[in-house]
Amino acid sequence: MTLKREEIADKLAAAGYVADRDIATALWLMDFLKRPLLLEGEAGVGKTEVGKALAAVHGAELIRLQCYEGLDQNAALYEWNYQRQLLAIKARENIGENADAIEEHIFSEKYLLERPLLAAVRRDKPPVLLIDEVDRADEEFEAFLLELLSDFQVSVPELGTIKATAIPRVVLTSNATRELSDALRRRCLYHYIDFPDVDREAKIIFTRVPGIDATLALQIARMVAAVRKEDLRKVPGVAETLDWAATLFGLEMHDLRQEPEAIYETMICLLKTQEDRARVTREVSARLLGKVA
Amino acid sequence: MTGSLQEVPRGDPERRLLKGERSESLGEPARRRLAGFGRTLRDNGFHIGLAETRDAATVLTSPAAIQPASLKPALRALFCATHSDWERFDEIFDAFWLGRNMRQRQILSGMPSAPHAPARRLAEAHVPQQLLELPDHTEQRTDSAETPVDGRGHREGASRTELLTATDLRHIVDPDEIAATHALASRLARIMRVRLVRREQIRKRGRRLDLRRTIHRNISHGGTLVDLAWRRRKIKPLRLVVLLDASGSMSLYTAFFVRFLHGVVDAFREAEAFVFHTRLAHVSPSLRDRDVTRAVEKLSLMAQGIGGGTRIGDSLATFNRWHARRVINSRTAVMIVSDGYDTGAPSQLSVEMRRLRRRCKKIIWLNPLIGWRDYAPQARGMQAALPYIDLFAPAHNLASLAALEPYLARI
Numbered sequence: 001m002t003l004k005r006e007e008i009a010d011k012l013a014a015a016g017y018v019a020d021r022d023i024a025t026a027l028w029l030m031d032f033l034k035r036p037l038l039l040e041g042e043a044g045v046g047k048t049e050v051g052k053a054l055a056a057v058h059g060a061e062l063i064r065l066q067c068y069e070g071l072d073q074n075a076a077l078y079e080w081n082y083q084r085q086l087l088a089i090k091a092r093e094n095i096g097e098n099a100d101a102i103e104e105h106i107f108s109e110k111y112l113l114e115r116p117l118l119a120a121v122r123r124d125k126p127p128v129l130l131i132d133e134v135d136r137a138d139e140e141f142e143a144f145l146l147e148l149l150s151d152f153q154v155s156v157p158e159l160g161t162i163k164a165t166a167i168p169r170v171v172l173t174s175n176a177t178r179e180l181s182d183a184l185r186r187r188c189l190y191h192y193i194d195f196p197d198v199d200r201e202a203k204i205i206f207t208r209v210p211g212i213d214a215t216l217a218l219q220i221a222r223m224v225a226a227v228r229k230e231d232l233r234k235v236p237g238v239a240e241t242l243d244w245a246a247t248l249f250g251l252e253m254h255d256l257r258q259e260p261e262a263i264y265e266t267m268i269c270l271l272k273t274q275e276d277r278a279r280v281t282r283e284v285s286a287r288l289l290g291k292v293a
Numbered sequence: 294m295t296g297s298l299q300e301v302p303r304g305d306p307e308r309r310l311l312k313g314e315r316s317e318s319l320g321e322p323a324r325r326r327l328a329g330f331g332r333t334l335r336d337n338g339f340h341i342g343l344a345e346t347r348d349a350a351t352v353l354t355s356p357a358a359i360q361p362a363s364l365k366p367a368l369r370a371l372f373c374a375t376h377s378d379w380e381r382f383d384e385i386f387d388a389f390w391l392g393r394n395m396r397q398r399q400i401l402s403g404m405p406s407a408p409h410a411p412a413r414r415l416a417e418a419h420v421p422q423q424l425l426e427l428p429d430h431t432e433q434r435t436d437s438a439e440t441p442v443d444g445r446g447h448r449e450g451a452s453r454t455e456l457l458t459a460t461d462l463r464h465i466v467d468p469d470e471i472a473a474t475h476a477l478a479s480r481l482a483r484i485m486r487v488r489l490v491r492r493e494q495i496r497k498r499g500r501r502l503d504l505r506r507t508i509h510r511n512i513s514h515g516g517t518l519v520d521l522a523w524r525r526r527k528i529k530p531l532r533l534v535v536l537l538d539a540s541g542s543m544s545l546y547t548a549f550f551v552r553f554l555h556g557v558v559d560a561f562r563e564a565e566a567f568v569f570h571t572r573l574a575h576v577s578p579s580l581r582d583r584d585v586t587r588a589v590e591k592l593s594l595m596a597q598g599i600g601g602g603t604r605i606g607d608s609l610a611t612f613n614r615w616h617a618r619r620v621i622n623s624r625t626a627v628m629i630v631s632d633g634y635d636t637g638a639p640s641q642l643s644v645e646m647r648r649l650r651r652r653c654k655k656i657i658w659l660n661p662l663i664g665w666r667d668y669a670p671q672a673r674g675m676q677a678a679l680p681y682i683d684l685f686a687p688a689h690n691l692a693s694l695a696a697l698e699p700y701l702a703r704i
Contacts, residue, residue: 005363020371021366022369024379025363025366025367026366026367026370028350028363028367029367029370029371032351032352032355033348033351033352033371035348037370037572040375040376074505075685080504080505081506082504082505082508085508086508089512089515090515093515099512103512106508116338123644146473148562176376176617176619177618177619180399182340182374184372185375186340186342186344186372186374188367189370189371190370190373190374190375190378190379191370192373192376192379192380
């Protein structure tokens with residue numbers, strides 16, 4: 001079942017994910033050791049994309065859990081179907097069943113609503129479980145995740161422990177807005193994703209914006225790399241680059257030098273705070289353009 | 294966590310463990326090399342358990358992994374746990390396996406190596422020298438009325454404690470009294486935390502229905518919802534970020550606040566501490582040291598030997614640029630402890646204060662000088678910062694710090 005490293009690299013490319021050199025190894029290792037993979041990196045470097053691409057590589061279902069402050073077990077693991085439970089209680093009481101029997105009945109799997117984590121351990125074919133931005137969840141939730149990540153099982157108090165039928169491939173991503181616990185880190189393999197270098201970014205643009213000129217893609221990648229070196233509050237990510245490339249492509253531009261004014265104006269795709277916008281003035285934009293194009 | 298990992302006996306058990314696993318094809322020399330590599334990484338501050346080493350052996354013996362090109366990324370994914378590990382791994386890997394500069398560079402400069410000092414010595418150690426040597430302030434010697442020198446013997450009595458809390462910290466020069474003051478400071482920090490928690494619990498009241506529990510409770514009523522269960526909003530603990538000015542003008546107070554800082558970081562579950570003078574340093578990791586004496590010693594060393602004035606604006610800029618995103622959330626109070634004497638431009642301070650204001654819930658500025666008679670915030674830096682401060686409070690004695698607690702509880 002385990003794919004070879006080269007196969008993973010090929011399939012990633014086929015899935016439209018332009019991988020950095022070593023990610024294929026990390027993904028292979030994940031399968032080989034049956035361990036989760038923790039991805040860290042700046043916002044917008046394409047961490048979430050790795051999860052999606054991995055699902056494509058294995059032809060597996062992608063189950064995604066977006067973490068947020070206050071995420072609790074009800075939203076992440078399971079919930080009971082209250083309406084059905086209430087109906088069942090009424091119906092069964094009318095036919096004279098006693099309370100214990102009713103309780104046993106309404107807390108059975110039939111009334112259980114799956115949430116992402118439970119879904120991930122109950123699939124027959126191993127899915128890819130993407131736990132996105134785990135640093136946004138509370139410490140309590142992180143601790144709760146540990147059971148899942150080390151033993152691939154979850155506890156539902158009313159039902160008992162549910163063991164994974166097939167071990168899911170787990171990818172966690174973090175933007176490092178909060179330090180993750182050592183315990184969580186120890187259970188995971190680690191990969192740090194950096195902003196792509198110019199060549200790789202050009203390749204990404206080329207793959208994702210169909211029909212774009214290769215030279216224009218390269219120019220855009222160079223320009224974005226230069227913008228990232230400026231002192232910005234929010235450094236543009238790959239998604240921003242793609243937006244910008246699509247915009248310029250839509251404007252039927254073939255060369256960045258062609259219309260400096262349009263470049264400056266469309267740069268709102270890259271710069272998303274007022275402060276950054278003010279920092280990259282027409283002059284700065286022209287200077288960067290002069291350097292890269 | 295760190296401690297237990299560091300205590301893994303080196304070398305032997307690892308090799309034994311590797312032998313027991315399915316690594317028959319991994320020869321003895323390779324096993325020994327791998328164990329050695331694990332040791333080298335640990336010496337460089339990596340946290341590596343036996344499980345990682347075992348997994349590494351498995352990887353090495355797997356037929357799919359023998360190409361050298363994939364060996365490094367595989368071991369890197371396995372052994373690294375943080376971004377800083379990630380950045381250093383290649384160098385260590387090359388040094389070890391490719392034999393580049395091996396001996397000299399095994400422990401890269403600036404790495405936090407495991408503390409080698411035997412614990413007993415630290416336990417016996419008394420208040421560090423730096424703390425005892427508060428700068429001379431001879432005209433305020435102990436003969437002033439409120440700080441009697443004959444306190445020996447009943448140092449812990451209640452009346453004595455009371456006296457100490459009211460005394461301006463500058464005036465406390467007797468080593469015993471200093472020690473007592475520091476103990477008070479850390480206790481105060483702890484008490485603040487305890488009270489905050491208690492208040493949260495009393496405040497709790499249901500806001501939303503907890504359906505899961507309600508249904509469970511009402512099965513015996515035939516599903517008629519008689520007995521409702523409520524859900525309480527969980528109140529997140531306040532996060533406290535302290536920026537301590539350790540410049541020359543503050544030196545009379547620094548040692549004391551360092552102690553307070555330790556108490557705060559230790560007691561608040563979420564607290565971060567920074568020290569600044571001409572530069573800003575993140576000091577929470579050193580403060581997390583359970584051994585108070587050692588932590589304070591480390592920090593006093595950092596805060597010491599500073600000349601050339603304070604650059605509050607610069608330091609805040611560094612904080613806003615590099616640290617704020619990580620350490621500040623919506624329930625964060627930033628506490629700046631400084632006298633406001635800034636050698637940088639007031640305009641910069643004002644800009645950075647505005648930035649900081651936007652990010653956090655409250656800014657508290659503690660200024661020891663407020664406790665002085667006739668003090669008015671006239672320093673230019675102080676003037677520039679004032680518009681952005683939520684609470685401008687004195688911090689010249691323990692009582693003034695204790696007065697902060699109700700304020701923090703309300704945030």
